[in-house]
Amino acid sequence: PAFTDYQAESATISQGLVESNHAGYTGTGFVNYDNVTGSYVQFTVSVTAAGNYPLTLRYANGTTIDRPMDITVNGSPAAPGLSFPGTGAWPTWAEKTVTASLTAGANTIRAAATTVNGGPNLDRLRVTAPSDSQPPTA
Numbered sequence: 420p421a422f423t424d425y426q427a428e429s430a431t432i433s434q435g436l437v438e439s440n441h442a443g444y445t446g447t448g449f450v451n452y453d454n455v456t457g458s459y460v461q462f463t464v465s466v467t468a469a470g471n472y473p474l475t476l477r478y479a480n481g482t483t484i485d486r487p488m489d490i491t492v493n494g495s496p497a498a499p500g501l502s503f504p505g506t507g508a509w510p511t512w513a514e515k516t517v518t519a520s521l522t523a524g525a526n527t528i529r530a531a532a533t534t535v536n537g538g539p540n541l542d543r544l545r546v547t548a549p550s551d552s553q554p555p556t557a
């Protein structure tokens with residue numbers, strides 16, 4: 420498949436709750452991060468080939484204040500302080516994509532809040548297959 424979805428409500432959650440009171444989520448709900456620094460959702464993503472994979476987080480932030488998160492892959496920073504700005508309302512979902520290097524086999528992808536407001540509401544992680552970066556041969 421061109422992509423695989425990992426639902427936040429099925430991931431490992433530290434300091435957060437699975438909820439479903441704001442419409443528009445996929446799967447069976449979303450994670451409401453506790454409003455504390457360091458709350459996180461962690462996904463285990465297995466890929467057959469190492470490469471640079473677009474990682475797309477679907478989220479909502481019904482406030483007007485950014486809810487940045489550190490995105491780490493296997494414990495190393497992939498996107499420190501990635502911005503998750505307001506989406507206008509809690510049932511309004513948006514996506515943020517970063518590209519990160521994954522190794523063949525299992526990878527741990529964590530999205531951890533960096534402010535006392537906690538993270539945004541997180542619906543899912545979509546991992547997209549790397550595009551072919553080789554130029555065509557003549």
Ligand code: GCU
Binds near residue numbers: 441451452454540
């Ligand atoms: C509201 C909202 C939650 C959200 C929370 C927050 O309570 O209903 O879905 O997670 O605000 O500010 O984090």
